[in-house]
Amino acid sequence: MIKTLHHRACHLCEAICGLAIETQADEAGHLAITSIKGDPLDTFSRGHICPKAVALQDIQNDPDRLRQPMRRVGNDWQAIGWQEAFDEVARRLWDIQQRHGQNAVAIYQGNPSVHNYGLMTHGNYFLGLLKTRNRYSATSVDQLPHHLSSFLMYGHGLLLPIPDIDHTDFMLILGGNPLASNGSIMTVPDVEKRLKAIQARSGKVVVVDPRRSETAAMADQHLFIRPGGDAALLLGLLNTLFEEGLGRDSGLPVDGLAEVRRAVAGFSAEAMSPRCGVPAQVIRQLARDFAAADKAVCYGRMGVSTQAFGTLCHWLVQLINLVTGNLDRVGGALCTTPAVDLVASTAGGHFNAWQSRVSGLPEYGGELPVSALAEEMLVEGDGQVRALITVAGNPVLSTPNGRQLEQALDGLEFMLSIDLYINETTRYADLILPSTSALENDHYDTTFNLFAVRNVSRFNRAILPKPEGALHDWEIFVGLAEAFAALSGKALKPTLPPAQLIERGLRAGPWGDSSEVGLSLATLAEHPHGLDLGPLQPNLAARLKTPGQRIQAAPPLLMADLQRFAEQAPPAPDELVMVGRRHVRSNNSWMHNYHRLVKGKPRHQLLMHPDDLASRGLLDGQQVRVTSRVGSIEVQVLGSSEMMPGVVSLPHGFGHGRHGVRLGIAQAQAGASANDLTDERLMDRLSGNAALNGVPVRVVAA
Numbered sequence: 001m002i003k004t005l006h007h008r009a010c011h012l013c014e015a016i017c018g019l020a021i022e023t024q025a026d027e028a029g030h031l032a033i034t035s036i037k038g039d040p041l042d043t044f045s046r047g048h049i050c051p052k053a054v055a056l057q058d059i060q061n062d063p064d065r066l067r068q069p070m071r072r073v074g075n076d077w078q079a080i081g082w083q084e085a086f087d088e089v090a091r092r093l094w095d096i097q098q099r100h101g102q103n104a105v106a107i108y109q110g111n112p113s114v115h116n117y118g119l120m121t122h123g124n125y126f127l128g129l130l131k132t133r134n135r136y137s138a139t140s141v142d143q144l145p146h147h148l149s150s151f152l153m154y155g156h157g158l159l160l161p162i163p164d165i166d167h168t169d170f171m172l173i174l175g176g177n178p179l180a181s182n183g184s185i186m187t188v189p190d191v192e193k194r195l196k197a198i199q200a201r202s203g204k205v206v207v208v209d210p211r212r213s214e215t216a217a218m219a220d221q222h223l224f225i226r227p228g229g230d231a232a233l234l235l236g237l238l239n240t241l242f243e244e245g246l247g248r249d250s251g252l253p254v255d256g257l258a259e260v261r262r263a264v265a266g267f268s269a270e271a272m273s274p275r276c277g278v279p280a281q282v283i284r285q286l287a288r289d290f291a292a293a294d295k296a297v298c299y300g301r302m303g304v305s306t307q308a309f310g311t312l313c314h315w316l317v318q319l320i321n322l323v324t325g326n327l328d329r330v331g332g333a334l335c336t337t338p339a340v341d342l343v344a345s346t347a348g349g350h351f352n353a354w355q356s357r358v359s360g361l362p363e364y365g366g367e368l369p370v371s372a373l374a375e376e377m378l379v380e381g382d383g384q385v386r387a388l389i390t391v392a393g394n395p396v397l398s399t400p401n402g403r404q405l406e407q408a409l410d411g412l413e414f415m416l417s418i419d420l421y422i423n424e425t426t427r428y429a430d431l432i433l434p435s436t437s438a439l440e441n442d443h444y445d446t447t448f449n450l451f452a453v454r455n456v457s458r459f460n461r462a463i464l465p466k467p468e469g470a471l472h473d474w475e476i477f478v479g480l481a482e483a484f485a486a487l488s489g490k491a492l493k494p495t496l497p498p499a500q501l502i503e504r505g506l507r508a509g510p511w512g513d514s515s516e517v518g519l520s521l522a523t524l525a526e527h528p529h530g531l532d533l534g535p536l537q538p539n540l541a542a543r544l545k546t547p548g549q550r551i552q553a554a555p556p557l558l559m560a561d562l563q564r565f566a567e568q569a570p571p572a573p574d575e576l577v578m579v580g581r582r583h584v585r586s587n588n589s590w591m592h593n594y595h596r597l598v599k600g601k602p603r604h605q606l607l608m609h610p611d612d613l614a615s616r617g618l619l620d621g622q623q624v625r626v627t628s629r630v631g632s633i634e635v636q637v638l639g640s641s642e643m644m645p646g647v648v649s650l651p652h653g654f655g656h657g658r659h660g661v662r663l664g665i666a667q668a669q670a671g672a673s674a675n676d677l678t679d680e681r682l683m684d685r686l687s688g689n690a691a692l693n694g695v696p697v698r699v700v701a702a
Contacts (some may be wrong), residue, residue, distance in 0.1 A: 018042025110393020175303020296329025369688025604671025
């Protein structure tokens, strides 16, 4: 038996930890994985891995994973050939667009799309031919406010300053739990050691969260906050910085800072305290501590994105870093210098160039908010969506009001899914086209290198051979494009495999042919443990895409949104609200079919403060019914003092196995879907991002 050691990065979350994977060939030459461990020589992750990495073997061997195209016939599925599938897709989509217009076809791209570079490089090769304005993705589930605030302030939605965690003295985290997420829009492997290193150098970590999360538990200070109150806290902090003269000149080219100062003058810590539940004196002291630190950074993530003022929150995060002189500063918030520079090679984007048909929600970068997807299928009239393409997504479990979306999917004329599984969403598809597995694919992280806390680069070679008759994801898109172009008569430009496109990007990038590094795929082949290109450095001023290359501190849309915030009614004091939560063993809705990740005690219960249990006559561990405007679920409740009173927590991504969908794991681990409770009408009205946190609910005995 021949054993071989391979090195590549894990693609299952944003941390992109380096792996040492051992394979063994049997007498017939078939390869099997015998070991997956952290790579101690990886320049970025330093040997660290989380439990998800070892589940790569479960994905590879999962009997539920599809390995050939499947056509739905009634309630059954039958295998068909690739060309037959391509031709049927082209024929059905072309017919629907001819009868109902281009926008009658909608597209939804799920979170795994950014984890597979073939989907990134070639998705639009086919999807772009459809010329539909009904495009949606997971971006408007949990991160659109990040991109919109950067677009308005810096001129490009991917110009996102990242916490310089390895050099900061004070890290303020709002709505983030990096010990569970491994960082999010902050590619940071081995995050626990990096946070502890801040404390070891006499720095401070402060976490603001309605739950004492895993990260909050190891922080120097944890502040409970009323869900949806983050904008109030941030305004109180910014107001204090201005009022007490705690600012520091950043030296950056900025327009509108004086206008901001005038606009936030009325949002004092005392005025904001009732809105967020944090005492005014605590808000003021936090502002003073942040400003007094030599190097500090404010970081907001999913908890502040998925609420009614998500874009306002991220704007305020940027302003706090800017006003204290910590934007574009070592130890503060810095932008990467990525080897494949998507900021330099793409336009800044556009916002509100068109709106959704039914609710008039704005597009961003060519995508509409996913909260509008179901109604665009259900509401009759010109422009109604009649067909849907899903790419690596399960929106029934991952987008608001999943039951409504199920109803909409059931009424479609045609649905295509490019996916590895028959799941709660793809069960409605007429055709499912599965690609090869991750370990049978090359990969390069264009997205997560853009958000990394160090400048790094690596190319991941396939570990296992491509099975006979299988297609990579990019080959599926090419096949679909060729079939659709042949039928429609549309011109199709030649394309290259993803690796060759990455080669071009590397050579054209800041570390490529014009630099001393001369980065290329050949260079990366000489660095199987990844190539470290050094710490982040100030570069924002030179990369700005705004007119005149000046930071826009007071974009009119955000200044106007301050008025919407000021006019919002105060929260009901006795109202129970729901927030989500993450766990290191899962990633949204696509990690619950693997034994190594779901084993152990169930983790899908509702968490509630003991006082809230007692006041409702509920018992720890009993079955309860949770009800929101859109629906009800039954789930076990656990008393937990880590919850803020008045707040309950239910993890997202569960609810598998309904409607007879085949499930490899025990039904007891399937849980209930939080998105049967989240409300598609609750959103950040500025961006359209779903408000998955702060959902009003009632909890009674089941």
